[in-house]
Amino acid sequence: MAQKNKLKYIILGLLGEHDLTGYDIAKAFTADIGEFWNANHSQIYPLLKRLETAGLITHQLQLSGEKLEKKVYSLTAAGQAQLSDWLHEPTTELTASKDEFVLKLYFVQNADDPMLQPMLTEQLRLHQAKLAHLQKQMTRKFSAVASKTDNYGHFLILQHAIEREQGYSDWLAQTLAQKTLRAAAARNHL
Missing domain, CATH: 1.10.10.10 (Winged helix-like DNA-binding domain superfamily/Winged helix DNA-binding domain)
Structure with missing residues (x-):
């Protein structure tokens, strides 16, 4: 097509x-x-x-x-x-996102790869900053209940973006915490 x-x-x-x-x-x-x-x-x-x-x-x-x-x-x-x-027209297909971090992550072969911690930390910082920006946008543009119905599509997109960034940030934080626990467990077994 x-x-x-x-x-x-x-x-x-x-x-x-x-x-x-x-x-x-x-x-x-x-x-x-x-x-x-x-x-x-x-x-x-x-x-x-x-x-x-x-x-x-x-x-x-x-x-x-x-x-x-x-x-x-x-x-x-x-x-x-x-x-x-x-x-x-109906939107009948999902579009793949082009996330360079995810692409790089795909090629990390080992949980102990030394580049993994800085990669995850940097992405967490970026996504938390993006989340804060989106939340500020939501407050600025849609603080009143009436304004949520004035441009409802924009409101929904902003709400979706906030949830996406929150989920991405949570996943990165959990992944970093697991990596830290694995590293501590490995040190204790030495």
Whole structure:
């Protein structure tokens, strides 16, 4: 089955919420969308051009300051229709995550490998920091009960990300604790 350009649908979805500049779209990938999807400028700007050529989006030039013009993109009716079609399609496959740590971990052959402890410790620190960031985002964006229903999909994604990071952190902490217990038991048998 052919891969869909999901970035196309992300851009259409963002423009379905608000008219945005290319810069605003790129910023979304360092904020909310960056929690679950990555894209960079070299992907975004050429795709904006293709989407406009296809009639899915359009732009207006907006003057910023005295001379600087910026393109403000908006969704066309055709773009809205494609976004709606995509949103209504079932998602029938799971996508493998690309986790470099897990990939490296796959190749660790021995529980006593000296690189295992620093790898696990570093990942625990990173995932705990990510968890704290997500919890702060949840408090900032969805502290009121009413706001949880205003953008319910975003709320659910943030809730899922918090649970994912909590689970990942717990697994890393348990693995480190087991490794420490094994090391202590091995020292006692000497």
